[in-house]
Amino acid sequence: MKQHFTVRQGALDGVEAFLSVAQHRSFRKAAAELGVTPSAISQAVRALETRIGAALFIRTTRSVGLTEAGERFLSRAKPAFEELVAASHVASELGQRPSGLLRLSVPRAVVPILLEPLVASFCEAYPEVEVEIAASAELVDLAAKGFDAGVRMGQFIAADMVTVRLTPPFRFVIVGSPAYFARKDRPERPDDLRRHACLRWRRSNGGLALWSLDDQGRAIEMAVSGPLIASDFPTMLGAALEGIGLAQVPEPIAAEAVRAGKLVRVLEPFAPMAPGVFLYYPGHRQIMPKLRAFIDHVKSRSAAARESRAPRGNAS
Template structure:
């Protein structure tokens, strides 16, 4: 008998046909079980016997029986085929019952805004899913780094990815305390920021964030200087409240301070809204059941809010 390593890809179907005939002792009954024609079953067995170089069945016009070699093969194949069927059934169950590990790459701020509000509920409802979160402020390659998905601002998502909005529009704001403005005055246009102490933001990659303003189609990109650089935007808000300088951050981070007057907006007509955060993943790739369930919950919560 030839080694199984010499077999071809169609052998699995041929083995299934062989076991069906062995169980029914009938080509016609086996064909009915497998939704095939008797001639197709007969051809499959014939090809398998030729490939293995052994006769598997004794055939007469009235009966079909296993040869000694066929009996040995059936004895070995039955548990193997049962294991294969069980594995396939488990996969089919997993498709309907989300399970497995979902690896997500996102900045801390993105996680807090979009994922954290639903995380406890998600893990309660889907106990077979494990969420593996990697906090990363860099715009890394989620494919090369082995992640299932990332969360970034829409403008930062690579064009070849599928992007699912998980947050409404975001608006950056230039902010300063009343005390700072009383001492240093109000900037009227973005270029005036070069005359102010600005609190700068540094990405984990080491790059300094350039402030971008827009009004009536005119874009101004500013790289201001200042006495303080941070890698945490909430700390930038705190520093601005303390009167250190002007911060430029998403305005949702400063809602309380704006409402109670500890901070004032600057250059409002230069700060339009932009598309917010998106969860993104590779196009044309099978979407894991756990990730699909997470997307459904994140977008559902967004639509309810």
């Protein structure tokens, strides 16, 4: 049968008092060191002896010595208590300033276009923080998996999370390569997609995502077909670049390839809007300084980006 061992409530009470008395061989000096009365020290040690079931000190009017039980208790309790104090100091330091390991769960697609420049400037500003990026399409439980925060598109974030915007809203665009359109006519209406090879995306829950379109405010969801199923947008984009088929992806991901003429947008009037990409984290616990620093850094960079995009008046 499996045994369960637990520390009894109050089991550590009196240990600090015992260690101080053992060090000074004096209840009075221990009381002065701990800032309490000799009577309080005596009561704490007596209660500890009662719980243990053995006398720890030999007391006389002139001196204080350790019993054999006290010697054995001291040999084990002193290093253990010092480790507890050291552990408290380490944890306290993490709670006082930005330091330690900041773990982020993110989709692979946002790493090169969004997270790399953001993390680079953050690491420069906060050298005591190590950033770990776990790139995955899976929607993980942040707390259960030990992550401080995550990055996802807004529509996939649970309602009980606190969010910080990383990007403006953007469109989901349908793109194909010039080589693909050399073989196929460009679609003009959503129904035309039924005659095209459409690359599909499998969600982290195992289901195949429908293609979403917007017909003048009327949402359309279509089950499409094609030769390839992927679990992330970069793979779909790469397949579209190779001419395998059409891909529906966030516009920022495809922007560079479109500018270079490697991909062509189609059905643009039907492109739906997405709320954008957000940093998110649980809101029911105290925020550690490392995460608070990253949140503030994100907000500062976002504000600077908005200011740079804002139209400027003509100088007089």
